[in-house]
Structure formats: C-alpha cells, structure tokens
Amino acid sequence: MSTGHHHQPIDLTRNQSLVLGALEKAEGPLSAYTILDRLRDDGFRAPLQVYRALDKLLGAGLVHRLESLNAFVVCAHPNCHAQGMIAFAICGTCGKVDEFSDAVVQERLGSWARENAFKAEKSIIELRGTCAGCLNG
Amino acid sequence: MSTGHHHQPIDLTRNQSLVLGALEKAEGPLSAYTILDRLRDDGFRAPLQVYRALDKLLGAGLVHRLESLNAFVVCAHPNCHAQGMIAFAICGTCGKVDEFSDAVVQERLGSWARENAFKAEKSIIELRGTCAGCLNG
DNA sequence: TTCGCAATGTAATATCATTACGTTTGTGAG
DNA sequence: CTCACAAACGTAATGATATTACATTGCGAA
Numbered sequence: 430m431s432t433g434h435h436h437q438p439i440d441l442t443r444n445q446s447l448v449l450g451a452l453e454k455a456e457g458p459l460s461a462y463t464i465l466d467r468l469r470d471d472g473f474r475a476p477l478q479v480y481r482a483l484d485k486l487l488g489a490g491l492v493h494r495l496e497s498l499n500a501f502v503v504c505a506h507p508n509c510h511a512q513g514m515i516a517f518a519i520c521g522t523c524g525k526v527d528e529f530s531d532a533v534v535q536e537r538l539g540s541w542a543r544e545n546a547f548k549a550e551k552s553i554i555e556l557r558g559t560c561a562g563c564l565n566g
Numbered sequence: 567m568s569t570g571h572h573h574q575p576i577d578l579t580r581n582q583s584l585v586l587g588a589l590e591k592a593e594g595p596l597s598a599y600t601i602l603d604r605l606r607d608d609g610f611r612a613p614l615q616v617y618r619a620l621d622k623l624l625g626a627g628l629v630h631r632l633e634s635l636n637a638f639v640v641c642a643h644p645n646c647h648a649q650g651m652i653a654f655a656i657c658g659t660c661g662k663v664d665e666f667s668d669a670v671v672q673e674r675l676g677s678w679a680r681e682n683a684f685k686a687e688k689s690i691i692e693l694r695g696t697c698a699g700c701l702n703g
Numbered sequence: 704t705t706c707g708c709a710a711t712g713t714a715a716t717a718t719c720a721t722t723a724c725g726t727t728t729g730t731g732a733g
Numbered sequence: 734c735t736c737a738c739a740a741a742c743g744t745a746a747t748g749a750t751a752t753t754a755c756a757t758t759g760c761g762a763a
Contacts, residue, residue: 442710462749475713480751485710496634497690499719499750516675518684529678537671538653538693545664546698547655553634553692556675561683579741598719612744617720622741636719636750 441485447471448482449503452492457524458500495519495526497555502526514538514552520560527560576626584608585619586628586640594661595637632656632663634692639663651675651689657697664697 441449451467452459459467461479473479483501486492492501495517505528506512514535518527534554542549578586588601596604598616610616620638623629629638632654642665643649651672655664671691679686 444711460750476751477713477753478711481710496692516678518679518682518686520684521687527682527684531674531678534671534674537668537674538691541653541666541668542655542693542695545655546701547657547664547693547695548701549655549693549695550658551694553690553694554675555633555690556679556684556686557688557690558679558684558686564683564685581742613720614722614744615742618741 442482444473444478445482445485447473448479449486449491452501452503458495458498458502458519458526460498460500464501493517493528495555496553497557502528504528514554516554516556518556518558518560520563521557522559522563525560525562576622578622579619581610581615582619582622584610585616586623589629589638589640595632595635595639595656595663597635597637601638630654630665632692633690634694639665641665651691653691653693655693655695655697657700658694659696659700662697662699 447468448464451464461476461483464483465473465476465479468479483492483494487494487501490512491504493504493515494501498519502517504512512530515528515530516534518529520526535552538549538552541547576582584605585601588604589596598613598620601620602610602613602616605616620629620631624631624638627649628641630641630652631638635656639654641649649667652665652667653671655666657663672689675686675689678684
C-alpha cells in the first residue's frame with residue numbers, strides 16, 4: 430500500500446486556528462459539538478464552522494478523526510506530515526488516546542490490499558480498552 | 567492480546583431473526599435506519615427495535631459494526647464464534663465489504679498493547695478504498 | 704476594477720443513537 | 734398451576750452527530 434497521504438501544509442485561518450487550539454488545550458478527543466461549545470465565546474455559532482475547520486485540519490494532517498468515538502484529536506506529531514498508517518489506543522475509562530504506528534501492521538495490511546487488488550486510501554486502526562494508568566490507579 | 571471474544575450462541579427472537587435476515591439479504595452494510603425501513607412491513611416501527619436486535623446479534627458475533635460507516639454487516643463466517651481480531655476492506659464505490667483477519671497484525675497490535683500495559687478489549691481495523699471490481703469495471 | 708475562488712455566517716434538515724416508561728412474554732421455583 | 738422475575742418488546746421523546754442550501758465577505762489575479 431502506498432502511504433497515500435499528501436498532507437498540505439496550510440496557513441490556518443482564524444476559525445481553523447481556534448478549532449486546532451481547542452483540540453490542543455484538551456486532554457483528549459473532543460466531539461465537534463464540544464468544540465463548538467468551547468468556542469462560543471470566540472464567536473462560534475453553528476456546527477458547520479467547526480466541521481469546516483476540521484475538514485481542513487484533517488486534510489493537513491494536523492488533526493485525526495477517531496471513527497469509533499465520532500471525535501477528533503490533535504496529531505501527536507509536532508509537524509505531522511505523511512505519517513502513513515496511524516493507530517490509536519483509546520482508553521474507555523479516562524478517555525485518553527495514544528497514537529502509534531507499526532510498520533509491520535502497515536506492511537501486512539498493504540499486502541492484503543495488494544493480494545486482493547484493493548486500492549486502500551485510508552486505514553482506520555483503533556484499539557478500545559483500558560490504559561495502564563487506569564488499570565493501576 | 568487475548569482474543570477476548572466469548573460470543574454466546576443464542577436462540578434468536580423474532581425481531582433478531584428479522585434484523586439478521588435483512589442484513590443477510592443485503593449486498594453490503596446497512597444502517598440501522600435502513601434496516602428499520604426494510605422491516606416496516608414486518609411490523610417494525612421504531613429505531614429501538616432495530617438497535618436492540620443489533621445489540622444481541624453483535625454480542626453473539628453474528629453481525630459486525632463498521633465504525634467508519636455507522637453501519638452493520640453480517641459476519642462472513644457461517645457460524646462465527648470467537649474470531650479474535652477482524653478487519654474490513656470497505657469499497658467506497660460499490661459499498662461492498664470484505665472481511666478478513668491477519669494473525670501477524672493481531673500479534674503486532676497485541677504486542678503494542680502488552681508493551682504499553684494497555685488492556686485491549688476490542689480492535690477496529692477498517693480499510694477504506696476501492697475494490698478490485700470497481701477498479702476494473 | 705472586476706472576476707473568481709476560498710472562507711464564512713446562518714438556518715434548516717438529515718442521520719444516527721439513547722433514555723424513559725410501560726406492557727408482554729417466557730420460564731423456573733414453589 | 735401460578736407466582737415472581739427477567740428478558741424482550743412497543744412507543745414516544747429526546748439527544749447527538751453531520752450535511753445541505755444559500756447568501757455574504759475577503760482577497761488575489763487578470
């Protein structure tokens with residue numbers, strides 16, 4: 430599988446910066462509507478303002494979408510460009526998300542795709558469970 | 567990672583059979599509301615009838631949820647018991663879904679979890695792209 | 704300046720899922 | 734058998750997530 434990601438570095442607009450900032454301040458993933466609530470004081474009024482900013486941020490690879498949560502997190506990498514395949518471990522107790530990647534997993538899924546003539550554009554890998562902190566604490 | 571799945575074989579109720587039947591008849595994944603629409607003639611009236619049946623079917627491993635689609639498919643295995651980790655390749659063009667699993671991927675994700683003291687309860691692996699048929703056709 | 708495009712503002716609507724509450728049904732203990 | 738309990742069911746209301754539609758604004762290129 431080609432990594433397929435061609436994230437464009439972009440100049441963030443005001444709305445995009447605000448949304449990114451909200452996600453950076455947050456400890457974990459936020460839903461679009463939670464972001465909206467947190468940006469009311471900055472003039473946000475409608476879901477679309479959030480979704481439009483998220484689209485751009487996702488496109489630039491600065492933010493990831495967690496499909497199993499319908500929520501969004503900032504990319505863990507300082508200047509995330511073309512990470513290829515990314516996986517997430519999501520703690521159901523504290524809500525924190527750990528982002529990681531694994532070349533072997535990437536290679537295996539890529540192999541499957543090649544063997545089955547499937548052109549993969551995006552992969553979603555999410556582990557749901559309990560993090561170390563919550564298991565001990 | 568332990569495979570962790572302990573699907574109970576169950577005696578299906580009428581509603582559960584109807585929902586399973588709808589998914590079996592379908593070519594690809596269906597949303598809960600699409601299932602509801604297809605079962606109107608069988609007396610279905612409310613979303614909850616579908617969601618309750620789906621809960622049981624998911625618990626029994628007869629049906630899978632596609633997180634990136636908010637939709638449901640029948641398990642590809644005749645008598646799906648305890649498959650461990652399952653992956654899906656979802657064609658964005660025709661909507662068909664291919665279910666597969668890979669022991670190496672399972673092992674690698676399990677290793678990551680072990681090394682990070684993360685107790686994984688469920689894994690979600692979905693490839694989005696275009697299937698062979700749609701690439702050729 | 705004028706055209707065109709990206710971003711924005713706002714309202715309405717579509718889609719997905721759950722809570723709440725009351726009733727029915729099946730089943731095992733006595 | 735029948736009582737008591739649990740599981741399943743019916744229905745309405747609501748909550749949560751996401752998109753469509755349309756008017757407007759800001760700004761760079763011709």
